[in-house]
Amino acid sequence: xxxxxxxxxxxxxxxxxLVQHLNSFELDLKFSAGVWYFAPGGGRFxxxxxxxxSIEARLExxxxxxxxxxxxxEAHYPNEINEENLEVWKSFVRDTGIxxxxxxxxxxxxxQFEWGSLSSPIPTVRQAAIQRTIRTLEINQELGTDFxxxxxxxxxxxxPFGMDLVAARDRFAQGLAKAMDAVPGVxxxxxxxxxxxxxxxxxxxxxxxLLLAQKxxxxxxxxxxxxxxxxxxxLVGLNPEIGHMLMGFExxxxxxxxxxxxxxxxxxxxxxxxxxxxxxxxxxxxISPEQTEAALYVLKMYGYQGYFGIDINPERMPxxxxxxxxxxxxxxxxxxxxxxxxxxxxxxxxxxxKARGWLEAYLIxxxxxxxxxxxxxxxxxxx
Numbered sequence: 473x474x475x476x477x478x479x480x481x482x483x484x485x486x487x488x489x490l491v492q493h494l495n496s497f498e499l500d501l502k503f504s505a506g507v508w509y510f511a512p513g514g515g516r517f518x519x520x521x522x523x524x525x526s527i528e529a530r531l532e533x534x535x536x537x538x539x540x541x542x543x544x545x546e547a548h549y550p551n552e553i554n555e556e557n558l559e560v561w562k563s564f565v566r567d568t569g570i571x572x573x574x575x576x577x578x579x580x581x582x583x584q585f586e587w588g589s590l591s592s593p594i595p596t597v598r599q600a601a602i603q604r605t606i607r608t609l610e611i612n613q614e615l616g617t618d619f620x621x622x623x624x625x626x627x628x629x630x631x632p633f634g635m636d637l638v639a640a641r642d643r644f645a646q647g648l649a650k651a652m653d654a655v656p657g658v659x660x661x662x663x664x665x666x667x668x669x670x671x672x673x674x675x676x677x678x679x680x681x682l683l684l685a686q687k688x689x690x691x692x693x694x695x696x697x698x699x700x701x702x703x704x705x706x707l708v709g710l711n712p713e714i715g716h717m718l719m720g721f722e723x724x725x726x727x728x729x730x731x732x733x734x735x736x737x738x739x740x741x742x743x744x745x746x747x748x749x750x751x752x753x754x755x756x757x758x759i760s761p762e763q764t765e766a767a768l769y770v771l772k773m774y775g776y777q778g779y780f781g782i783d784i785n786p787e788r789m790p791x792x793x794x795x796x797x798x799x800x801x802x803x804x805x806x807x808x809x810x811x812x813x814x815x816x817x818x819x820x821x822x823x824x825x826k827a828r829g830w831l832e833a834y835l836i837x838x839x840x841x842x843x844x845x846x847x848x849x850x851x852x853x854x855x
Contacts, residue, residue, distance in 0.1 A: 475659060476618055479704055481774055482735040487822050490773065494814035499772050499806055503799050504544030504573050504781045505534065507552050509753075512787045521787050527557055533792060535568045541799050544573035544779050546621070549608040551578055561615070572615045573779055574661070574739065577601075577608035580625035580669065590647035591627040591640045591674055602647045609655035618779075619659040619738050621711050622648065628670030644674055645684060649691035652707065656696035660688075661711035661738035666720035668751050677720050678727040681710045685736055709738035713783055714767070715745035715753055724767040732774040740776070741783035742802065753785035755794055757801035762839070765805045772809060808838060819854045827852060 485493060510530035514520040534545060545564075547553040553561055553575055561572060579589035579601055587594060589601035605622070612620045627644055629635055652660060662684055666676035675684045685708035689701055697707055710731050717727055731737045744759040745752050757764050780802060786794035816834070820827035830852050837843040 474616075475657060475700060475705055476778075477705070478709070478738070478777070479735055481732040481737055481776070483775070487818050491815045491818050493775070494772060494818070497772060497775055498810055499768065500777060501541070501799075501802055501806060502543045502779045503541050503795075503802075504546055504779045505537075505542060505795055506546045506781070506783055507531070507534070508548065509783075509785055510534070510791050512785055512791075527552060528560060531560070531564045534570060535564065537792060537795055538568045538570055540796055542570055542795065544571045544781075546574050546576065546781060547572065548576045548578040549604070549611055551581070553611065558611070558614075565615075572617055573781075574617050574619055574621050575608055575612045575615065576621045576623065577605045579604065579627075580623065585626045588627040588640070588644075590624065591644035593640070593643070598643060598647060602651050605648065605651035606654045609651060609658045609660075612658050613655060619661045619709070619711075621661050621663050621739065623663040623665070624674050625665065625669060628667075628673040628676070630671035632672070641674055641684075641687075645687045646691060648708075649688045649693075652688070653692055653694040653697060656694040657700065659706070659738060660708050662708065663711040663713060663716070663741070664720075665713070665716040665751070668719075676716075678710060678712055678717060678722060678731055681712075682731065682734055682736060685709060685734075706734075706736050706738075709736035711739040711741060711781075712737075713741035713743070714756075714764075715741075715743045715751055715783070718745040718747050718763075719749065719751060721747055724763050725770040728767055728770045729774065732770075732776065737771075737776055737778065739778050739781055740771075741781045742798065743782070743784050753783060755784055755786070755789075755801070756782065756798040757805065761801070761805065762835075764801065765809055768802070768805055769809045769812075812838065816852050816854065820852065823854075 507530050510533055511522055511525040534542060565571060579585060584597050584600060592598040609620055624644060662675060662681050664676050664678055664681040665673050667673055675681055688708045692698060700707060717724060742756050744754045744756055746759055782795055782798045784794055784798060820831045833849055837846055837849055840846060
């Protein structure tokens with residue numbers, strides 16, 4: 473699998489260069505979807521609302537969305553993609569043109585991972601997690617995916633008293649590095665989440681994810697991996713999810729900009745979420761659509777070229793409709809940010825003392841259905 477070059481993310485630009493970039497660069501809205509939510513299961517407090525579906529049936533639904541803009545699928549190994557149905561997935565790719573963009577090791581569901589997976593203090597369990605990660609990376613390589621998401625969802629704790637948390641983090645990082653050295657050249661994207669299902673999940677914020685990435689890369693020993701690192705490529709990046717970021721009270725533009733400052737934004741997962749709260753996986757833009765726009769604008773500023781993964785839980789809506797709504801919400805938000813006067817936006821943010829309140833007033837009018845009904849916006853003098 474070819475390693476996608478994302479080194480340009482960390483490029484610094486002067487205000488003038490940034491305006492030129494914003495006027496010439498547009499986000500390529502390539503959408504991907506996770507096969508896991510095509511037939512949502514129940515939860516702790518209610519039964520499932522839709523019948524279970526086979527992988528074949530779920531892929532039939534995905535195929536119908538190809539013309540609407542679905543370009544990629546995501547799946548877990550071994551429950552959703554495995555040795556028995558690999559040919560089904562390959563046929564789906566050939567017939568629809570929809571790629572498999574990532575295969576994720578299922579490290580959080582099995583009862584054996586009760587006390588963690590890669591971080592487990594139980595040697596046999598930890599070894600099982602390493603072996604599953606290795607096999608998942610091999611399947612990513614076989615399918616020519618772009619990366620492998622790794623989510624430490626069950627690696628964490630509720631009661632930290634007496635726990636050697638440094639050792640737990642070491643075990644996780646060392647286990648991931650061991651798997652990556654066994655299958656060199658496959659990029660990993662860690663997906664942070666602060667809590668749920670564990671009370672506190674290891675490496676649960678974007679900022680901790682950056683530390684994990686640097687730590688794991690420092691542990692890699694395979695010569696192929698070391699060569700890629702020496703060339704300035706990253707092998708461990710992040711797959712931030714909007715809902716998880718907001719669960720941890722992160723500011724979306726700040727976190728995205730920090731990840732891209734270090735050239736580590738591998739993939740993105742989109743939905744909406746109230747601050748804090750449990751992980752709701754609501755459709756994109758249902759809550760705080762202005763945050764969606766602000767996040768997209770940062771990705772545009774720093775030249776993100778990856779996929780826009782839709783990660784939702786459409787329990788009460790057909791998944792086809794939910795995905796159409798999410799794709800349309802992102803398209804509409806992207807259209808709005810592309811229509812902005814980037815020169816004035818950047819001037820206002822770099823001369824805040826001379827543009828007090830202008831940007832807020834400007835965005836109010838951009839978002840208004842009938843801006844002509846509002847008083848005219850005073851001219852911003854940029855000279």
